[in-house]
Amino acid sequence: MTTLTFPLSRIEGHAQVEIEVQQGKVLSTRFKATELRGFDIFVQGVPAEQMPVIVPRICGVCSTAHHVAAVKTLEDAFGVTPPPLASRIRSLLLLGQLLQNQATSLFIFTMPDRVGAESLFEMDEIDQDHAVRFQISRNALKVRELGTDLITLAGGQFIHPVRAVVGGVNAGIPAERAAAMLKRLEEGLPLACELFDTYWELTQRMKDRIGSWGDDSPAYYITSTGRVKPDYNSHEIRVMAPSGECCEIFSPRSFREILEFSQSDYSYATKTSYKGGVIRANSLARANMTAHMGTKVANGYLHRLRIEFGTPAHPIMLFDLGRGIELVYAIERAMQILEQPLEGEDTEVAYTPHDGDGYGMVEAPRGPLIHHYVIEKNKIAKAEFIIPTVHNMRAIERALQVVAERYIQKDQVDLELERAVGRVVRAFDPCIACATH
């Protein structure tokens, strides 16, 4: 038996893929998360009110999702409902996260695969003949920066936000700052569309070269976004069967009754399944499970995706295209929110902390993120973090099995395998720091 090991780059965190082969037969494919920091362990005993500042440090890429989830968890425990202005500002914060994340995944993580470059920055070096690429990388960083700036505007700190507080937010957004951001988003929208059009075209060419959009059998899909239009500040989780039927709706409180959790001795990350079946979370789940995008340009792209691939759509590379649709959506939706007044109303409601337990959820860029805390004497007695990437663990391994079988023949391994492994894993945009926390 031979074990092929593929270290992974251009993903968040430390992970590798191992494929076991015997005489051309693929015995197993493993996606190994090789780091652990132990947040659920070390937050024990921490004052509960410090959680919104501590948990963003689970992941510098998904920090905003953890910040808002922590605040919502404490609000659930204390029985507090934030005022409408606070919800709007939190939505803006989550859109900043979505924009930054989808830009990072599209341009920094996966765009280089489409042109055979090692990194976005390498694309820079090839300027004269490849002026297109030069433009791509500059503009990509510009679009990504809009997300970062939106997070800073709505969240205070630039990576680990501080402005969502139990009961609301600690301040509104002054009109002149909102107007300045709005103007930049207006300028950024055509740039983002142009980039996404190029990305779609390059993806199409890559598909023509490799002969597949990424085959693997249909799976269950899981998301907490809205049914009619996207909602990232979410409250209920839905599961869709491979056929497209909604088969489960549940609140974060009952996740243990609905999902199965398992551990392995080769990875620090947990895996989940639904009724024993493989689940998929992230952009494609949302594209399959929301009726419209609710904004004009993004909805046009969703429509195009549905015409080309039907609904529900299953090919793996559509996760990447789904991210592009959300990139455009995040800009459009943030513009709508910034057009409304974001100051001059109540920013928070009073509350009294008490012992108990709480569940909080957001739809993070990678899927539904749930926090659960048990609070005793104002301190954390127990904490659980249900990370969206763990829902994709089995889906990633199954998709890897498909590419391994495709590129490993009896007497040889096609060199395309290494690239295919990278492409498959990146399509799911796993976050290892979060998955192992």
Add this chain to the structure above:
Amino acid sequence: MTEEKNAPKEHSVLPRFAVLQLSGCAGCEVSLLNAHEWVEKFELTYMPLVSSAYDVPEVDILLISGGVRTDEDVYHLQSAVKKAQRVVAVGTCALSGGVANLGNRDEVRQLFLMEQHRRHVPRLLPKSRPVDDFVPIDLYLPGCPPTPELFMGALLDPQGYQASLTVCQECGRKKLKDMKPDHLLGFQKGAVDSEICLINQGYLCVGTSTRGGCRAPCTRAGHPCVGCRGPSNVLIEKGSQAWLDTIQRVFHSMTNVPEKELHDELLSPQLALFLFQFSDYDGGDRPPRPKEKVL
């Protein structure tokens, strides 16, 4: 546009740098990406988050983020520094373990052992350790994460970086003599006045002892400084007791908070979020970190 690998690059004359990520959250890398002026001034040779290169090559500058948590971290750290002219430790995790240091408390350390039943994963060390427990460091860049401006300062001209002594001097809030709170509000309590010092409003802000240079994004946004930049030059070579005493003096003169309440809050079992960000500077078994080496 071809999809194959392009013609070999011409040898670049730009300084070369690499980013080695140990056990951390990638927030430092994200902040570095936000500082994208370096794209024109440096050649990035290794940073797994953005590029598929699998080994640290010979470089002029090596940035190390994250704490040392597994045997694999130790291996990567020790092999990478051999290839670098200049080594910069970036972020609070690399310097003091950062939040992961909460896991070094005796009462939770046991629980980590239970994670060790897995066979085919890197082994965890008994504690999260700062990088200078293993390798010599030329420059320390504290912050959780350091701002893009600080990253550019560290890469281009650390000596010339203009910063105030403390966060407090960069914050811009007004301190009022006659507004003395009777009790502390904790960290996160609703609406905050946008002009007045957070201590006047009853928040446990540690900006008075924290190293300047970040331009106070948190306090400007109405959240108390949690000290992620570590101790200011006044406190840097001293132990955390000196820092606690200083904070206590500040609150004594600016508030009417009873001595005991303040003391309990600050010491609430080693948990004040900021305390661990100040640890490890005074050295313990090592000599203290010289302030000239800290940006």
